[in-house]
Amino acid sequence: MSTQYPECEKYAEKLEEINHLRDFIGFLSKQNIVLGEWLTSGNGIKPINHNLTPETLAAKFYGIDMGIVKEERLELERSVRNKD
Numbered sequence: 331m332s333t334q335y336p337e338c339e340k341y342a343e344k345l346e347e348i349n350h351l352r353d354f355i356g357f358l359s360k361q362n363i364v365l366g367e368w369l370t371s372g373n374g375i376k377p378i379n380h381n382l383t384p385e386t387l388a389a390k391f392y393g394i395d396m397g398i399v400k401e402e403r404l405e406l407e408r409s410v411r412n413k414d
């Protein structure tokens with residue numbers, strides 16, 4: 331494994347599993363089953379909306395930070411453009 335884009339490499343290694351989890355999360359959503367986190371406060375229980383996409387949530391399960399993947403992809407694109 332190269333160390334220049336480690337998060338992208340972790341993502342690529344787990345892509346098939348991430349896709350399966352993403353599909354399952356999509357299936358749950360179509361069944362009106364919502365994954366969420368709840369905050370208990372003095373005013374009762376309220377849902378917390380993290381705005382995570384199914385792909386981001388599935389990647390997070392495998393310890394992959396999609397924000398870092400995005401940064402590494404942009405860095406890779408810049409390096410390819412600069413070689414021309």
